[in-house]
Amino acid sequence: MSYIAELIASNRSYRRFSADRRPTRDELFGMIDCARLGASAGNLQRLYFSAVYDEKDCASVFENIAFAAYLGSWRPDREEAPGAYVIIWSCSEPDANLAIDAGIAAQSILLCARDMGYGGCMFRSMKKNELVKALGKSGFVPVLVIALGTPAETVVLTDVKDGNIRYYRDENGVHYVPKRALEDIII
């Protein structure tokens, strides 16, 4: 496997983190700097970014994002909460092009993070108004929250069986993510 293929394969959605090593301000800025260079529709570059690393701000973000819908009411304990966040913002409700731009930026940030030994997860489920208020970003709309930190869970890819794409956990907390087979997605 090439380095980039391995990086992509290891870039799972991690939702439990160790407090041992948290992304620093400089590291978060480095990730955002990579996203800055990415493609955007019409090269309009309509996205804005926040690096959230202050403990109080991290706690506010943690309170306002929704974890893993398929796992019911599960949330990480505070001790396993993300160590930092990058938030992607726009100036208005995102149209389709802007949402695509945000996805490209988010993947760049997560791949950079993975390359630095971190991991993370994108969050679209969030309390937008509360987040704007808590972080003092009036005039901006949060498009995606990216939680980041040192992963403290094992995530395993499996094959989709009988069309079931729901991720699940076993009794040891190992998180399984079914993926469709290559032959099933090429048309």
Ligand SMILES: Cc1cc2nc3c(=O)[nH]c(=O)nc-3n(C[C@H](O)[C@H](O)[C@H](O)COP(=O)(O)O)c2cc1C
């Ligand atoms: C646009 C987008 C929004 C997502 N929103 C959430 C979210 O709100 N909460 C969450 O726990 N995971 C969220 N995820 C993570 C997905 O659940 C995850 O990508 C999926 O389960 C597959 O796992 P994998 O990323 O390890 O392949 C989101 C992913 C994407 C791409």
